[in-house]
Amino acid sequence: MKNLLLIGYYGFGNLGDEMMVSTIKDFLLSQGFNVNIPVPKEKILNQKQFNRFNILKLFENILKADAIICGGGGVLQDKTSFKSFFYYYSIFEFSLLMRKPVIFFGNSFGPVRKKLSMLLLKRLLKQKKLYIFARDPVSSKYASQHNSHTFLATDPAIRFLSKLDITPSKRTDTAVIIPRKFRSYIPVLLNLKHLGFKNIIFLPFAPEDEILAKRLANFSIKGLNMSFSKPEEAIEKITKASVIISERFHGSLTAAYFDIPFISVKDEKFRRFITPYLPVYPGFAFDILDAAKKIELVLNESFSLKGSLLEACEGMYTKFGELLHNLV
Template sequence: MATAFLWGYYGFGNFGDEIMFRACVDLLKELDFGTIYTPLPNGKRSMGVTSVGRFSPKLVSLLRRSQISMAGGGGLFQDVTSFRSILYYYYLSRMSLLMKKPLIFFGNSIGPVRRSVSKRLVHEVVTHKNVTFIARDPVSYRYVRVLGGNAWLGTDPSILYLMNNETEERKENKAVFFLKKPLDVSFVLKNLRDHGIEDFVLLSAFSKDCQYLPPLRTGGNVLEEIKSSSIVITERFHPALVAACFEIPFVIVDCQKARRFFRRYTKEDFFFSKRDPLEISLKVSTVLKKRLSLKEKLKKDAVEMKEFLKDTLRRW
């Protein structure tokens, strides 16, 4: 059986990164990768992979043992949140290429990249002959192509995991919120009540997001709460993607990452809102009346991305 080195922003409890992690692990196992090495915080165990600390000296030896190196989803090459993170992912990329490993970016995005040194690092990686960049969104795809890299337009890896978790959930008259910071949602709640929605749940997709905002109650399992909801109101991308996959109405609040992704699937923008309580309230009324059907398009692209990965691996 083959061995893979899988890496990303995993193990920090961020909702989107964790479902991308699950999707990539499941896919690699399906493709007969019997051993999967993954850098995780403090080398903690997860998903049946062989984990190693993110800064462990063992990283190099595990890379050497692997047949492929794969970055599994997410915006790893960006320097807005941290310049150190782009240096870390550059290091993993560079070590993979120095060891002559095929390097696959599977459903990743690029940017924002603001520093000139960051742009040089990204250019060096994505234009290497051993790199295949399967982009999550058209902007990232065009960026890599313009640089001269080997790019293919895919989608978000988490869709593959969601496709295998299409259990029927009992819908509740419930709205779930994902907010980065506290927000006066009284207008929004009044409008939701007018639509017969009386249960309001606050969930966090990132560990540093807002986790307490009365009268919203704290929710449980994020995925199950979304699947059983009547509407999702989110400042984060992946909760909206989950809602789209299960055809649940959603309002996206001030999220450029989501705009980059969804503009490929629809020209409609009625589900986008500024971070203004009154505008969010108005958008709630719109999305509850005007449904958006993207599920089949998302599934189609995810299946095609999976098949492209299979073909790429066969060529190697």
């Protein structure tokens, strides 16, 4: 069996990343590959996983691999930190130096703010043994300027959503808020109440958002029943709401896939991802006040994206499998 190393922000409890790694791993196993995954030490569950912070172990697995897969997300950005950017860059650069094919599968690029990050990213994208399935048109256009092995693709987690046996049962009085950074949602809550909503669920998509979500859920507004829900209940809660207000990419994606009106708050990555499927849509907000103003607008919107999202996703996985079998 050929060995693949699957790289990403895995094992940290971020729901979007866990959706991606789950479905990518299952696909690779179905294609007959052996898959190894670096995760935090405390999250190691089996012999196919190893400590991502053990550099010697990481390089050992690179040398044993027939190809390296970066499975979804936006790991090559320095908005979070240059340290994170350089961690992933070093993995891919060393892999290519060892003449290992590297495949970016459903990734976005940027934002990169430091000149060094920009130089390193351009250097990486120019490598001949690098293959890119870009998640959105902006990333695809940028990558294709440096690399001829660039394909416009989509998000790998769509395949995960397609396997779920869920029929949305939208409750007209329920809204789900997926917070990340904004500390107050008062304008949103007041407008939701004005529009007849009664139940507000604060739903974190990552462990680092849980404290904020609980604090927001404890805020009291007469006439609103506010509650906190665990990440493992996320998809069920989303599919039972009539509007989703999300600061997280995969919160908005889940709503869009199940045709639930959504507002994506200050998330340029999601806006540029979804625009080819939904060219005219009022649900992109700059801040909380802007999000409050747009609730009524999105409630009057109707769309049906599941078919086009799934078609693009299945096409991406098919091309991915063909490329892997040709390369290794």
